[in-house]
Every structure is written in structure tokens, then in C-alpha cells.
Amino acid sequence: MTNLSMTFAATALILVVFLLIVRFDRRPGEKRVKFFTRNGVIVGLYLILCVGFWCILTIIMPMVFMVDLSFHPKLPPSMAGGPEDVFTLVNYRMFLFGSATSTDQLNWLHLRSFFSTIGISIGLTFLNFAVCYPIAYYMAQSASIPRLRLLVLLLIIPYWVNDILRAFAFRILLSYNGFMNNVLTWLGITDTPVDFIGANVALYLALVYSNLLIMIFPLYNAIEAQDHNQIEAARDLGAPWWHIHLFVVMPQAKPGIASGMTLSFMLMAGAIATPLVLAGPRSLWFTPIIYDRFYQLFDWPQGAAYAMALLVACIVFVLGVLKITGLKLGEITK
Amino acid sequence: MTGHMLNRTIVGLYFLSFFVFLLGPLVVMGVSAFNTSTYPRVWPIDGVTLHWFEALASDATLLEGLRTSVVIGFWVVVISVPLALAGAIVMTQLFRSAKSFYYFVVVAPILTPGIIIGIATVVFWRDFSGLIGLRAHLYNGTVLTVLAQSSFISSYCMLIIMARLQRFDLALEEAALDLGASYSQVFRDILLPFLRPALLSSAVLAFLTSFENYNATTFAILADKTLTTVLAARVRSGTSPTISALATVIVILTIVATLVFEWIKRREDRRRAVRLSAARAEEAAELAGP
Numbered sequence: 368m369t370n371l372s373m374t375f376a377a378t379a380l381i382l383v384v385f386l387l388i389v390r391f392d393r394r395p396g397e398k399r400v401k402f403f404t405r406n407g408v409i410v411g412l413y414l415i416l417c418v419g420f421w422c423i424l425t426i427i428m429p430m431v432f433m434v435d436l437s438f439h440p441k442l443p444p445s446m447a448g449g450p451e452d453v454f455t456l457v458n459y460r461m462f463l464f465g466s467a468t469s470t471d472q473l474n475w476l477h478l479r480s481f482f483s484t485i486g487i488s489i490g491l492t493f494l495n496f497a498v499c500y501p502i503a504y505y506m507a508q509s510a511s512i513p514r515l516r517l518l519v520l521l522l523i524i525p526y527w528v529n530d531i532l533r534a535f536a537f538r539i540l541l542s543y544n545g546f547m548n549n550v551l552t553w554l555g556i557t558d559t560p561v562d563f564i565g566a567n568v569a570l571y572l573a574l575v576y577s578n579l580l581i582m583i584f585p586l587y588n589a590i591e592a593q594d595h596n597q598i599e600a601a602r603d604l605g606a607p608w609w610h611i612h613l614f615v616v617m618p619q620a621k622p623g624i625a626s627g628m629t630l631s632f633m634l635m636a637g638a639i640a641t642p643l644v645l646a647g648p649r650s651l652w653f654t655p656i657i658y659d660r661f662y663q664l665f666d667w668p669q670g671a672a673y674a675m676a677l678l679v680a681c682i683v684f685v686l687g688v689l690k691i692t693g694l695k696l697g698e699i700t701k
Numbered sequence: 702m703t704g705h706m707l708n709r710t711i712v713g714l715y716f717l718s719f720f721v722f723l724l725g726p727l728v729v730m731g732v733s734a735f736n737t738s739t740y741p742r743v744w745p746i747d748g749v750t751l752h753w754f755e756a757l758a759s760d761a762t763l764l765e766g767l768r769t770s771v772v773i774g775f776w777v778v779v780i781s782v783p784l785a786l787a788g789a790i791v792m793t794q795l796f797r798s799a800k801s802f803y804y805f806v807v808v809a810p811i812l813t814p815g816i817i818i819g820i821a822t823v824v825f826w827r828d829f830s831g832l833i834g835l836r837a838h839l840y841n842g843t844v845l846t847v848l849a850q851s852s853f854i855s856s857y858c859m860l861i862i863m864a865r866l867q868r869f870d871l872a873l874e875e876a877a878l879d880l881g882a883s884y885s886q887v888f889r890d891i892l893l894p895f896l897r898p899a900l901l902s903s904a905v906l907a908f909l910t911s912f913e914n915y916n917a918t919t920f921a922i923l924a925d926k927t928l929t930t931v932l933a934a935r936v937r938s939g940t941s942p943t944i945s946a947l948a949t950v951i952v953i954l955t956i957v958a959t960l961v962f963e964w965i966k967r968r969e970d971r972r973r974a975v976r977l978s979a980a981r982a983e984e985a986a987e988l989a990g991p
Contacts, residue, residue, distance in 0.1 A: 371828050389799040405794065407884025417787035422806050425852035428829070429821035430809075436824050502719055505712065520959055525723055527955045529913035531932045532948040536726035538940065539733055539741050546729050546743045579723065629812065637814025640915045640929075644936050654816055661920065667824055674820045678813065685812055697801075700808045700860070 370439065370447070374432045381427060437671035458672030477656060477673075484653035485680050487571070488635040495575050495582050495631050496624065503586035504616065508595060526580045534573050534644035541569040565647040573641045578634055582627040589623025590616060625692045626699040633681050653677060727952055734945035741942045753946040760943065766931035769843060770912055773927060776847045777854055777911040778904050784851065785858030785903060786896070789866050792859075810853035811860075815916025822849035822921050842925030849921040850911050857910065858903035865899035 393399065403411045440455050462481075465474035506518055525533065540546050541563035548560035563569045593616060601611045617624065642652035657677065660670030689696065733741040737748035757763065788807055795803050810818060822845055830839035838844075869892070877887045893900075915929040922930055935944060 371832055374825070385799065385802055388802055389795065392798045393796070402794070407888070409885045410888045413783075414787045414791055417784050418791050421784040421788060421852070421855055422803075425822070425848055425855075426806060426810060429818075429825035429852075432825040432828070433817075433821040498719070501712075501715060505716070516963065520963065521720060521723065523959055524952065524955050525727060527909060527913060528727065528948060528951055529929055529932075530915050531929055531936055532730075532944070532951065533726070535932075535936050535940070535944055535948065536730040538936075539743075539945070540726050540729050544740075544742065549743070576722070576726070633812060633814055637816055637916060639816055639919060640933060643933060654814075657816065657820075658919070661820070670820065671824060674817050678817050681812065681814060696808065697804060700811060 370432060370435050373435050374428055377431045377435075378423060378428050382423070433671045434675065436668050437675050439668050441666045441668050458669045461669055462672060462676060476651070480651040480656055481653050481676060481680075483651075484636055488574075488632050489684075491571060491574055491635055492628050492632045495578055496586075496628060498575065499579060499582040499586060499627070500612075503583050504590055504612075506583075507587050507590035508593070508598065522580055522583060525576070530577060530638070530640035531644065533577055534641045537569050537573040537576070537645060538564070541572070562647075564645060567647050570642060570645040570647070570652075573645055574635050574638060577638070577641060578631040581630045581634060585623040585626040585630075586620065587623075589620035589626075593619050621692050622694055622698045625688050625694055629685055629688050629699055632684050636677065636681065636684075727948070730945050731949045731952065734942055734949045736942065739942065741940050741945045753942040754950075756943045757946045757950070762926070762931055763928070763943075763947070766926045766928040769925055770928040773843060773846050773850070774908045774911040777850050778907045780847065780851045781855040781858050781907045782900060782904050784855040785862055786900065788855065788859040789862040790892075792863060793866060807856055807859060809856075811856045813853070815853070815914065816920060818853055819849050819917035819920030822852070822917075823923070842921065842923035845921040845923065846918050846925070846927070849917045850914055853917070854907045854910050858907055861903045861906065862896060862899045865896055869895055 405411075406414060437458055438454050438456070439452060440457055442449075442452055461474065462477055463474060464472070465477075502518075506515055510518065528536075538545070542548075543560050543562060543564070545563075547563065548557075551557045552560065597615055598611055601615045606615070637654060638652070639654040639658065642655055646652055646655070653673075654677070657670055657673045660666050660673055664670075685696075688694075688699070729743050730741070732743045734753055735749050735751070736742060736746055737750045737752070738745075792800065792803065792807075826845055826848065827840060830836040873891055873895075874887050877891055878884075882890070913929065915933065918927055919930060919933070932944065932947070935941065
């Protein structure tokens with residue numbers, strides 16, 4: 368079976384399941400207006416064509432195709448769909464155990480990179496939260512309106528500078544002969560310049576920097592919805608400040624916290640611009656490894672399998688956040 | 702009292718260091734754009750020059766990348782906003798599990814790393830464009846990038862439009878239908894004008910997001926070049942103050958755009974306030990009338 372027919376079959380299945388749900392999941396006795404009666408023919412067609420194109424051709428089919436491709440061997444185009452084009456786990460085998468000729472037990476290089484990328488992204492996400500929480504809290508509960516507007520302006524400016532330029536700014540700031548080292552030596556704090564890039568400090572700082580706004584806005588929205596009287600009441604009843612944040616503000620702001628954390632994690636683990644510009648010689652972020660499968664080795668099925676590993680990690684993270692917080696998907700993607 | 706003072710000092714210091722962290726790197730980069738030194742640095746200042754900005758204006762590769770980025774941004778807006786509008790309207794007409802199912806599909810692109818969207822788009826359209834016999838037209842970097850970016854930018858736009866749609870009064874629609882309007886008239890004359898602000902802001906957001914995107918673009922762009930991919934290649938091969946100059950231009954444009962946007966918003970707020978108080982005064986006059 369070729370890749371495409373498999374994809375068509377899976378997509379058709381998803382569509383049928385969806386239509387069945389629409390048809391049968393209703394309360395007994397509930398009356399529904401027919402789609403074209405409700406919208407008219409022209410608007411109805413517009414809705415179906417657009418949503419169909421968007422969901423099927425740009426979301427579902429590419430994703431299904433990528434999953435399917437990751438289970439196929441690398442073949443020249445002439446042999447695709449031929450007898451050699453079989454279902455195989457060879458690409459995942461490569462990720463876990465290395466190539467068939469490797470003598471190592473596991474593919475340590477790639478596995479270590481994968482798990483350190485995930486682990487460091489989780490750590491940086493918490494750091495990002497810790498940095499942003501006070502700012503968001505102040506903006507939501509204490510700032511006057513003119514000051515709030517000023518803060519939002521200041522926050523937005525770095526956000527529209529693209530990832531590459533942000534990383535570049537950090538390189539100027541933190542390189543061996545960079546501004547930070549000039550300042551440190553001038554102040555007499557160090558005699559020899561510090562290698563910020565080699566130690567990955569530059570990479571981690573830039574990753575947090577890029578995601579500040581992604582964290583602050585959901586937090587701000589969630590904390591802003593909180594009634595200030597509750598905080599006053601807790602204070603009057605003698606709660607220490609950290610009690611107020613931990614047991615009054617944060618439980619209410621849970622959807623915002625979950626949303627900021629999820630997006631921030633996903634953008635860090637999936638970041639490719641920042642690691643390309645700032646990774647030190649000893650760091651191996653996972654995304655450049657995926658990129659190399661595609662455009663250095665030109666082994667697309669293997670690249671697809673590596674991308675799947677990253678995707679699964681992101682899905683597990685989202686599910687984990689939903690499980691821990693007890694929220695629904697709709698509550699964290701507002 | 703001293704406790705209060707201490708508190709304020711700590712909060713003040715925290716904000717100060719936060720904004721130094723936020724804006725410091727950009728300022729340092731901006732200053733390096735004016736230094737004569739061929740390596741982008743702030744100190745020592747060898748001399749002040751505008752040379753790097755001139756070099757920028759005559760840099761053919763960068764300008765070509767800029768052009769492609771603008772073209773892609775334009776098409777992303779043209780495609781994403783109608784898709785997002787349709788997506789948001791369909792959301793209001795689905796219920797229960799069907800709605801959750803649909804919601805999951807259209808929000809998934811936001812929660813998926815950009816590089817995965819780029820990869821999936823390229824591998825799928827390589828084969829699919831061949832199947833429908835349009836490979837020569839569809840399988841090129843610009844088209845694929847537009848497709849890849851539209852998939853998740855439409856989701857962002859849909860969330861913006863949905864937020865406004867929630868405040869739509871269905872009675873308006875029913876009234877129009879009762880008065881004999883056709884369905885497409887209701888759509889054109891009532892729903893679209895109501896959604897106008899959301900459509901405009903989603904168009905702006907779509908363009909900006911497309912313009913600064915790198916993750917999905919780097920996979921989907923194939924042999925073409927956008928501003929971000931040209932920049933990435935430059936930054937990797939070595940640093941030059943020209944890049945600082947470009948960043949400075951972008952930062953300044955961002956500041957100007959945000960200020961203009963803020964100014965427009967304030968003007969509208971003020972106008973709305975005036976209209977509201979005028980309407981109230983009229984109402985009061987009517988009530989107090991003969």
C-alpha cells in the first residue's frame with residue numbers, strides 16, 4: 368500500500384467517525400436545524416469548503432502522512448509503492464539503538480539529546496513561570512491603567528523581533544569578546560572572559576527571553592479575573608504573602624498557568640532558531656538533529672520518525688498538564 | 702512603615718532588572734549597529750557610522766528575502782482569515798462530542814511545534830501535488846510555506862474571531878430573517894460588520910506572525926528564501942553589523958507600529974465614550990420630555 372492511499376483511508380475514517388458523532392450524539396427529543404437551512408446555500412458551501420480544506424488538507428492529511436512515512440524505509444522515488452516499500456520499524460530502531468552497524472547498546476547520542484532537550488525545556492518553563500508570575504500579578508492586581516498600557520507596550524516590542532535576531536542580540540551580548548564580558552572585566556569581577564555560549568548560559572537565557580510574553584499574557588488574563596477582595600480578605604485574616612499566592616491566587620489562575628506552561632514548553636522543545644545561533648560546542652538540542660535527517664542526510668522517513676518522537680513528547684506534556692490540573696483542553700487554549 | 706518601603710524597593714528593583722533583561726539585549730544590538738567596528742560590538746567604540754544601514758539597503762539577497770516574506774505574508778492573510786472565519790462559525794453550530802472533536806483538530810496546530818507542521822506539510826504535498834498533477838505549480842517553497850503557516854495561523858485567528866463571536870446577539874440574526882432578509886444578506890450585512898474589528902486584528906496578527914516565523918518556514922521553504930531564512934544563514938556563517946542594523950530597523954518599525962495602534966485604539970475609545978454619553982443625554986432628554 369502506498370503512503371497516499373493509506374493517508375486517504377485514515378482521513379476518510381476520521382471523517383466518517385466525525386459525521387457519525389454529529390448525527391448520533393444528541394439529547395433525546397432535541398431538534399436540530401439542517402446545516403444548509405441554517406446557513407443558506409452560498410454561505411453553507413463557503414463554510415464547508417473552507418473548513419474542509421483547512422482541517423483535511425492542511426492539518427489531518429499532512430499529519431497522518433508524516434506518521435505513515437515514519438514507518439517506511441528510505442527508497443528512491445521510482446521504488447515507492449513497490450515491493451520494497453514495506454511497513455518497518457527501522458527508523459525508530461535507529462533512534463533507539465543506532466544504525467545496524469553500531470556496536471553500542473543504545474543510540475546514546477540521540478537519546479541523550481532528546482531527553483536533555485525535554486528535561487531542560489521543562490526546567491526552563493518553570494524558570495520562565497517564576498520570572499513572569501510577579502510581573503503578571505502586578506499588572507493584573509496593582510498597576511494603574513496608564514502604567515499597565517506602558518508595560519504592555521514595553522513587553523510587545525521584543526516580541527515582534529524574530530527569533531533569529533533575538534538570538535543574535537544575545538550573541539553580541541554574551542560572546543567571548545561580548546559586551547557582558549567587557550563589563551565584567553571592567554568591574555574587575557573576572558580577569559578572563561567567561562565562555563557563556565560554551566556553557567549554554569546564552570542558549571538558556573535566550574530561550575526564556577523568547578517566551579516571556581507567551582507566559583505573561585495567559586497569566587495576566589487569569590489573575591486579572593480574580594476578585595481583589597478575596598486577596599484582601601486573606602490578608603486581613605493574617606495569611607502570609609506566600610500563602611495568599613499559593614492557596615488563593617494560583618488555584619484560581621490554574622487555566623492561565625497551564626496555558627502559559629504548555630505553550631512555553633512546546634516552543635522551547637521545538638525551538639530551532641535559538642539553538643542554531645547560540646548552541647555551544649557541547650550542546651545538542653534535538654531539533655537540529657531532526658533538521659539534519661532532512662536536509663543533510665535526505666532521509667525523510669527517518670526525519671519523520673524523529674519528528675514523531677518530539678511530537679509524542681509534546682502530547683505527553685500537554686496530557687500531563689491536563690491530568691495534573693484537572694482542566695479541559697478548551698480551558699487552556701483561550 | 703519601613704516594611705512597606707522595603708517591599709516597594711524590592712518590587713521596584715525586580716521590575717528594573719526584568720526590563721533591563723527584556724530591553725538590554727536589543728539596546729546593545731542597536732548600539733552595535735552604529736559602531737564602525739566590522740565585528741558587531743558596543744565597546745570599544747571605533748567611530749560612529751551609518752555605513753551598516755547603507756549596506757543593508759543595497760543587500761540584494763536580503764531584499765529578495767524581504768520580498769518573498771511580504772508575498773508569503775500577504776497570501777497567509779488572504780487564506781487564513783477566511784478559513785478562520787469559517788472555522789469559528791462552524792464552531793457555533795456544533796455541539797457536545799462533535800464540538801470537542803472539531804475543537805481538538807483545529808487547535809492542534811497551536812500545540813504542535815512549528816517544525817513538525819513544516820515537515821508534515823512538505824512530505825505530504827511532495828506526493829499529493831504529484832497525485833493531482835500540479836507538482837510543478839504547488840511543490841515550491843513559497844506555496845508550501847504559505848500552506849504550512851496558514852495551518853496554525855488560522856487557528857490563532859480563529860481564537861480571536863471566536864472571542865468576538867461569543868458576544869454576538871443571535872436575536873439580531875433572527876430579527877433580520879423575520880424581516881425577510883436572505884441567509885447571505887444576514888451574513889454580509891449583519892455578521893461581517895459585527896466581526897470587522899476581530900477580522901482586522903486577526904489579519905494584522907496573521908501577517909506579523911507569518912513575517913517573523915522561522916520554525917515552520919525553515920522546513921517548508923525548500924530552495925526559496927525568506928527574510929528569516931536569509932538572516933539565519935547569515936548569522937550562522939558569521940556576524941556582521943549589517944544584521945544589527947536590520948534588527949534596529951525592525952525594532953524601530955515595531956515601536957512606531959505599536960504606538961500608532963495604541964493611538965488609534967485610544968481615539969476610538971474616546972469616540973465611543975462621546976457617542977455613549979451623547980446617547981445617554983438624548984435618552985434622558987426624551988424621558989424628561991413633555
